Amino acid sequence: MAENSLPLQQAAVHPAVQPLSYLLGTWRGQGEGSFPTISPFKYSEELQFSHVPNKPVIAYSSKTWKLSSGEPMHSESGFWRPKLDGTIEVVIAQSTALVEVQKGTYDAEQRRVKLKSALVGNATKVKEMSRIYEVISGELSYVVEMATNLTSLQPHLKAVLKKL
Structure with a gap:
């Protein structure tokens, strides 16, 4: 290592991501x-939730496949940006070309994140979405609700996942 080179600092979880x-x-x-x-x-x-060291953001991705055949179904990815005041901003791009910008809150003690769409882009039918993620007894569960131009906000998806 050259004399004026700084040693690599150990990657740290950003304070906003820590909760x-x-x-x-x-x-x-x-x-x-x-x-x-x-x-x-x-x-x-x-x-998958991953963290870019020292940055106030969590990268998010989801992939689904048919339970019966293993055939790919849906995928989406984006970024979660938590803030120290307990609020969070999320952007998600879906494989259907729909984009969600969501705002919400998180409760680190309850291990719960609540999101509501601030904007649903490139959608001809979807008007609103909400998501609630919660970790209970080590399992991550979520519920996604959706409203369209024909329906009010109601349950659309729910799942329970275990950490690998």
């Missing part, structure tokens, strides 16, 4: 979906 650090890692499990305009379905899912 949600329990989410970091890979989660896998099963879920089910329904909505008035579609037939009910079941799926397997893998969620």
Whole structure:
């Protein structure tokens, strides 16, 4: 190492990310979906939450596949930006070209994140979405609600995942 080179600093979890650090890692499990305009379905899912060291952001990705055949279904990715005051901003791009900008809150003690759409972009039918993520007894569960131009906000997806 050259004399005026600084040693690499050990990567640190940003203080804004620390309250949600329990989410970091890979989660896998099963879920089910329904909505008035579609037939009910079941799926397997893998969620990943990763942290860029020293940055106030969590990278998020989700991939689902049919429970019966293993055929790929849906994927989405984005970024979660928690703030020290307990609020959070999230942007998610779906494989369907729909984009969600969500705002919400988190409770580190209860291990719960509540999100509500501030903007749903490039959507002809979807008008609003909400998501609640919660870790209970080591399992991550979530519920996604959706409203369309024909329906009010109602349950669409729910899943339970275990950390790998």
